[in-house]
Amino acid sequence: MMRFLLLFSRQGKLRLQKWFTPIPEREKKKIVRDMTTMVLARKPRSCNFLHWKDLKIVYKRYASLYFCCGLDAEENELIALEMLHRYVELLDKYFGNVCELDIIFNFEKAYFILDEFLLGGEIQETSKQVVSRAIEASDMLQETMEEYMSKPAF
Amino acid sequence: MSPSVRLQEMIRVIRGARTQGEERGVIQRECAAIRAQFRQADNGTRSHNLAKLLYVHMLGYPAHFGQMECVRLIASPRYNEKRVGYLGAMMLLDEKQDASLLITNSIKNDLSHNSQYVQSLALCTLACMGSAEMCRDLAPEIDRLLRASNSYIKKKAALCAVHIVRKVPDLGELFTPAARSLLCEKNHGVLHGAVVLITELCERNPDTLEQFRKVVPELVQIMKGLVMSGYSPEHNVAGISDPFLQVRILRLLRILGRNNDTASDAMNDLLAQVATNTDSSKTAGSAVLYETVLTVMDIKSESGLRVLAVNILGRFLLNNDRNIRYISMTSLQKIVQTDHNAVQRHRGTIVDCLKDQDASVKRRALELSLALVSAVNIRSLMKELLLFLSSCPPELRAHTTSGIFNAAERYAPSQRWHIDTILHVLTTAGGDVRDETVPNLIQLITTATELHCYTVHKLYRALITDISVQSLVQVACWCIGEYGDLLLRGECEETEPVQVTEDDVLDALETVLQSHMSSPATRGFALTATMKLSTRITHNVDRIRSIVSIYGSCIDVELQQRAVEYNALFKKYDHMRYRGSVCGAPSPSLEVCDLLDLLGGSGEPVPSSGLSHTVPGPATSTSGGDLLDLLGGLDAVERGSVKVYEKNGVTLKLQTDSQTDTGMTITLTATNSTDGDITSLTLQAAVPKSVQLQMKAPSGDVIPARGLGLVTQTVLLNNPNKVSLKMRVRVCYSSQGAVCQDTVQIDSFPSPAW
Numbered sequence: 045m046m047r048f049l050l051l052f053s054r055q056g057k058l059r060l061q062k063w064f065t066p067i068p069e070r071e072k073k074k075i076v077r078d079m080t081t082m083v084l085a086r087k088p089r090s091c092n093f094l095h096w097k098d099l100k101i102v103y104k105r106y107a108s109l110y111f112c113c114g115l116d117a118e119e120n121e122l123i124a125l126e127m128l129h130r131y132v133e134l135l136d137k138y139f140g141n142v143c144e145l146d147i148i149f150n151f152e153k154a155y156f157i158l159d160e161f162l163l164g165g166e167i168q169e170t171s172k173q174v175v176s177r178a179i180e181a182s183d184m185l186q187e188t189m190e191e192y193m194s195k196p197a198f
Numbered sequence: 199m200s201p202s203v204r205l206q207e208m209i210r211v212i213r214g215a216r217t218q219g220e221e222r223g224v225i226q227r228e229c230a231a232i233r234a235q236f237r238q239a240d241n242g243t244r245s246h247n248l249a250k251l252l253y254v255h256m257l258g259y260p261a262h263f264g265q266m267e268c269v270r271l272i273a274s275p276r277y278n279e280k281r282v283g284y285l286g287a288m289m290l291l292d293e294k295q296d297a298s299l300l301i302t303n304s305i306k307n308d309l310s311h312n313s314q315y316v317q318s319l320a321l322c323t324l325a326c327m328g329s330a331e332m333c334r335d336l337a338p339e340i341d342r343l344l345r346a347s348n349s350y351i352k353k354k355a356a357l358c359a360v361h362i363v364r365k366v367p368d369l370g371e372l373f374t375p376a377a378r379s380l381l382c383e384k385n386h387g388v389l390h391g392a393v394v395l396i397t398e399l400c401e402r403n404p405d406t407l408e409q410f411r412k413v414v415p416e417l418v419q420i421m422k423g424l425v426m427s428g429y430s431p432e433h434n435v436a437g438i439s440d441p442f443l444q445v446r447i448l449r450l451l452r453i454l455g456r457n458n459d460t461a462s463d464a465m466n467d468l469l470a471q472v473a474t475n476t477d478s479s480k481t482a483g484s485a486v487l488y489e490t491v492l493t494v495m496d497i498k499s500e501s502g503l504r505v506l507a508v509n510i511l512g513r514f515l516l517n518n519d520r521n522i523r524y525i526s527m528t529s530l531q532k533i534v535q536t537d538h539n540a541v542q543r544h545r546g547t548i549v550d551c552l553k554d555q556d557a558s559v560k561r562r563a564l565e566l567s568l569a570l571v572s573a574v575n576i577r578s579l580m581k582e583l584l585l586f587l588s589s590c591p592p593e594l595r596a597h598t599t600s601g602i603f604n605a606a607e608r609y610a611p612s613q614r615w616h617i618d619t620i621l622h623v624l625t626t627a628g629g630d631v632r633d634e635t636v637p638n639l640i641q642l643i644t645t646a647t648e649l650h651c652y653t654v655h656k657l658y659r660a661l662i663t664d665i666s667v668q669s670l671v672q673v674a675c676w677c678i679g680e681y682g683d684l685l686l687r688g689e690c691e692e693t694e695p696v697q698v699t700e701d702d703v704l705d706a707l708e709t710v711l712q713s714h715m716s717s718p719a720t721r722g723f724a725l726t727a728t729m730k731l732s733t734r735i736t737h738n739v740d741r742i743r744s745i746v747s748i749y750g751s752c753i754d755v756e757l758q759q760r761a762v763e764y765n766a767l768f769k770k771y772d773h774m775r776y777r778g779s780v781c782g783a784p785s786p787s788l789e790v791c792d793l794l795d796l797l798g799g800s801g802e803p804v805p806s807s808g809l810s811h812t813v814p815g816p817a818t819s820t821s822g823g824d825l826l827d828l829l830g831g832l833d834a835v836e837r838g839s840v841k842v843y844e845k846n847g848v849t850l851k852l853q854t855d856s857q858t859d860t861g862m863t864i865t866l867t868a869t870n871s872t873d874g875d876i877t878s879l880t881l882q883a884a885v886p887k888s889v890q891l892q893m894k895a896p897s898g899d900v901i902p903a904r905g906l907g908l909v910t911q912t913v914l915l916n917n918p919n920k921v922s923l924k925m926r927v928r929v930c931y932s933s934q935g936a937v938c939q940d941t942v943q944i945d946s947f948p949s950p951a952w
Binding site: 058059060061064066067068073089090091092093094118120121122123125126127130148149151152155156159160163164166167168169170171172173174178181182185186 | 206209210213249252253256257258277278281282285292293294313315318321322325326327350353354357358360361386387390391394432433435440441442443445449481482484485488489492520521522523524525555556557558559
């Protein structure tokens with residue numbers, strides 16, 4: 045399973061953090077520090093896989109954001125790369141040419157999309173269309189409620 | 199104006215802060231406002247306030263005061279509030295917080311909500327942060343959802359069940375029947391979830407594993423469908439149909455086929471098919487192939503299939519993608535012991551990877567190359583390794599040198615090759631070798647008697663070229679001191695001889711002595727070598743005498759002591775200088791000299807008559823001998839023995855076996871009361887100068903743990919001058935990975951046992 049997924053910028057600023065196992069707050073901060081240090085130190089054309097403690101770390105850089113996930117030792121690193129890519133594609137479809145600012149200003153949407161794609165550290169849906177449709181439907185449900193709430197009461 | 203703009207407005211303001219202090223100020227104000235809002239009654243902005251708090255939390259600021267708000271929002275009937283509430287719960291609450299228990303009831307209600315999106319929120323949160331208690335509480339609900347709901351909910355329920363099983367393994371039995379029936383679903387999401395759930399159940403319970411072996415044919419069918427199906431736009435990734443599902447199925451097959459012939463047979467054809475038909479030009483295909491290879495190597499597959507798998511890894515080695523090369527090498531490393539010959543076929547490609555730019559790839563290539571060394575390929579492989587050493591990154595050098603030395607030791611085709619290899623390593627990377635390299639090399643040179651002339655020539659040439667590499671200089675000095683006469687003779691069969699004079703050789707040694715690059719140990723070697731040459735040369739003895747006397751006032755105490763002693767040899771004991779002292783001495787270990795120096799601290803210089811006597815015999819033992827020694831040793835310990843050393847659970851006892859007017863025979867017995875074996879035990883002894891000492895071979899060098907065995911060593915002492923007998927014993931051993939060394943002085947010996 046995936047233990048955690050982190051998105052951070054080239055300056056080491058955290059943009060998204062998803063933890064799939066219970067970890068104390070202090071240790072989360074330490075892991076984030078370690079990950080950003082390790083990944084940002086990598087040369088541009090290095091291999092995308094690292095070892096850290098007993099975990100495999102898979103990371104990929106997309107424009108100004110690093111997508112970094114920590115996996116159990118028996119996971120398949122190549123399919124993890126595909127997983128990261130799939131998430132980026134989902135974000136791209138939702139936001140239309142997604143960039144870092146979209147994720148900064150709409151971080152809760154990024155989480156909602158992630159929660160339709162991964163669950164408990166595993167992939168829950170392998171079809172792009174099904175995930176996108178589910179997000180759209182949830183958004184519609186939310187909007188309907190908000191419209192209803194903001195209509196003046198007569 | 200849509201309320202969420204307020205969140206984005208706050209984010210903009212925070213990002214606009216120019217300093218850390220300014221940002222802190224903004225955030226403190228915002229948090230205060232949020233706290234105030236939380237205390238108010240419901241005003242329709244609660245979800246936005248919580249969202250703001252979550253953003254602040256992500257920046258690293260404390261947000262625990264939002265926990266109760268999450269609980270309240272989750273209980274709200276409005277979807278947008280629930281959505282943010284659950285998100286907050288996943289970010290701020292974990293199973294260790296008390297507040298998490300409060301949401302159990304809300305989750306339970308939402309699991310049976312009539313909107314599937316609300317159900318989905320509850321499932322997601324439970325799978326993310328559900329505690330063991332919550333899992334036990336809600337497991338029956340999840341089981342119900344596994345059976346009777348739409349595919350959207352079923353796939354989430356399956357992964358929720360996985361989480362529950364991880365938290366409370368006993369509940370696995372509850373989900374087994376539902377998991378089984380989920381395999382009949384067509385929906386990929388549900389199938390994927392089912393496969394993950396079955397994998398988890400099988401990994402935790404061997405009985406369940408037995409049960410699910412029966413579904414291997416079904417899994418094979420599903421897999422075949424994926425591999426042979428035409429283009430399916432919904433699940434296609436780079437020409438592979440649903441690689442995520444394929445990889446999970448292959449992993450499950452691996453677990454089911456492990457150690458089981460029937461299951462392995464059933465999947466053999468499928469694996470061959472996947473291995474041959476999968477297009478590996480993109481990562482998705484390579485991922486599937488990689489998983490296939492792992493499965494083939496782990497189950498009981500036919501040899502043909504195994505060879506196919508290793509060949510796939512070999513192809514991966516040639517791939518342009520660095521990730522794939524890395525993956526290939528980690529996999530080859532795992533199987534190099536079991537499938538050595540198959541991996542050997544790809545040795546050429548692996549060795550080429552030593553030249554890769556990426557440091558991780560280089561490291562893996564080095565590990566693999568070292569694992570592939572054999573008697574057959576040692577010469578060609580060593581050439582490549584030495585080439586690698588000259589350009590390898592600094593962090594890999596120590597590992598490379600020690601790997602090369604190990605390989606050379608095990609497979610050296612000839613002594614000359616061995617010596618040449620070690621010298622090559624010392625010239626290229628002498629600063630990164632282990633400490634024992636110098637004595638080991640000296641030992642090797644000593645035993646290669648026919649090569650003395652060749653070796654001293656090579657080392658002399660190396661010495662006059664460069665004196666910066668300490669290990670090389672030390673060995674060169676020692677060699678010149680020992681075999682300098684061969685150098686001066688000016689003839690050599692193996693290599694082009696040098697034409698040097700005695701002055702040239704002394705010049706070289708003096709350069710080492712005077713250079714600021716030479717460490718104290720190196721200077722010691724050079725001084726001793728100079729001294730030794732006094733017996734091998736004829737014309738320049740005076741020059742040597744003057745060098746030695748200069749160092750009699752050297753600041754370095756060690757060097758000064760040596761120089762003073764050698765000086766004394768020139769003065770008082772000149773007649774002894776030839777006989778038995780500095781010529782023909784066995785390879786000196788520096789520690790032995792130290793031991794003698796300790797005893798000679800009475801101020802008199804110690805002629806080295808004791809030098810040849812105190813090196814203990816090699817540690818050889820036969821099992822029969824051990825048994826006898828055990829019996830004999832036990833007896834000896836009971837009678838009149840004296841404990842001379844006790845530390846770290848290691849005890850050394852001394853017993854006098856027999857005594858005459860002019861000598862005695864004693865036995866040293868070592869026992870071990872710790873929980874781990876004591877290894878590499880060596881005993882060294884020194885006695886006053888008129889006493890002669892002979893140590894017999896010890897019974898072994900390993901003392902078994904917990905007093906289950908012991909090591910004995912007999913020592914013969916000859917005391918013709920009847921001086922008062924004293925002995926100093928140095929004990930060296932390894933205990934639990936740490937090396938210990940102690941010295942004890944024995945001033946009185948017990949009377950004999952008889």
